[in-house]
Amino acid sequence: MTEHTGVEPSRDVHGANDPGGDDATPPPPPSVEAVFGERSGLARQYVDFLSTAGLERGLMGPRERPRLWDRHVLNSAAAAPQLADGESVVDIGSGAGLPGIPLALARPDLQMTLVEPLLRRASFLEEIIGSLGIDVRVIRGRAEEKAVIAEAGEADVVTSRAVAPLAKLAGWSGPLLRVGGRMVALKGSSAVEEIERDRVALKRLGFTDARVEVVSAPDAEKTRLVIATLGSKIGGQGARSRGSAKRRR
Ligand SMILES: C[S@@+](CC[C@H](N)C(=O)[O-])C[C@H]1O[C@@H](n2cnc3c(N)ncnc32)[C@H](O)[C@@H]1O
Numbered sequence: 001m002t003e004h005t006g007v008e009p010s011r012d013v014h015g016a017n018d019p020g021g022d023d024a025t026p027p028p029p030p031s032v033e034a035v036f037g038e039r040s041g042l043a044r045q046y047v048d049f050l051s052t053a054g055l056e057r058g059l060m061g062p063r064e065r066p067r068l069w070d071r072h073v074l075n076s077a078a079a080a081p082q083l084a085d086g087e088s089v090v091d092i093g094s095g096a097g098l099p100g101i102p103l104a105l106a107r108p109d110l111q112m113t114l115v116e117p118l119l120r121r122a123s124f125l126e127e128i129i130g131s132l133g134i135d136v137r138v139i140r141g142r143a144e145e146k147a148v149i150a151e152a153g154e155a156d157v158v159t160s161r162a163v164a165p166l167a168k169l170a171g172w173s174g175p176l177l178r179v180g181g182r183m184v185a186l187k188g189s190s191a192v193e194e195i196e197r198d199r200v201a202l203k204r205l206g207f208t209d210a211r212v213e214v215v216s217a218p219d220a221e222k223t224r225l226v227i228a229t230l231g232s233k234i235g236g237q238g239a240r241s242r243g244s245a246k247r248r249r
Contacts, residue, residue, distance in 0.1 A: 031218035074220030076102040087156035093163030143172040161186035167201035191224040
């Protein structure tokens with residue numbers, strides 16, 4: 001399978017092609033307490049997991065180990081202020097849990113669902129969630145599959161990071177959103193360009209107000225978010241009403 005990451009080639013977020021790196025799990029930067037509060041210990045446990053099992057199982061490249069905090073975990077958590085209290089969030093293409101797990105750790109009020117098609121990755125996610133003891137649901141499947149849409153229900157927000165070009169993401173995100181819900185896509189420096197390129201497609205898919213927000217947590221790389229609101233469902237979008245999503249407790 002070819003994955004279109006929507007991230008410029010020079011910024012391979014996973015370093016999968018990098019030959020080597022630093023062997024040590026990076027120490028947490030000072031901002032971890034401010035971002036994760038009483039869940040800072042769990043955030044550290046997650047980074048340890050990525051740094052050991054994540055590398056051993058090829059979900060992260062070895063070069064990523066020293067930058068797990070700033071480039072991946074804090075960078076993902078930087079999107080948290082965009083989410084309102086108690087919102088339901090579906091993170092599509094979660095891979096090793098980014099951005100869904102850092103968001104769930106930073107914001108325990110969110111109802112988080114991770115969607116990931118690959119068995120190896122979905123199993124990894126179940127394992128991490130079990131070990132952290134957090135209330136996050138995993139659905140194994142592709143975001144555009146009817147069964148996934150039906151199981152996920154209609155969320156307030158659909159997040160994604162390094163999964164697909166914007167128009168494709170919008171096509172996958174729309175059916176998973178309630179009308180008035182938001183797509184929040186973590187993008188590289190291509191964010192503005194992608195909005196310009198895909199503006200017509202976004203409109204056709206029912207999205208309005210597409211814009212870029214540049215956010216950053218302290219000690220983290222800047223994150224560019226493409227945010228767009230679903231103004232209306234196009235024909236055939238959506239499978240169930242908002243309140244019908246199942247949650248695993
Ligand atoms: C480059 S990885 C990014 C993983 C993670 N979001 C991150 O930032 O580290 C892309 C992920 O999207 C998943 N993916 C690809 N197509 C998908 C689809 N149609 N629906 C849901 N996930 C998909 C892949 O299996 C992979 O785990």
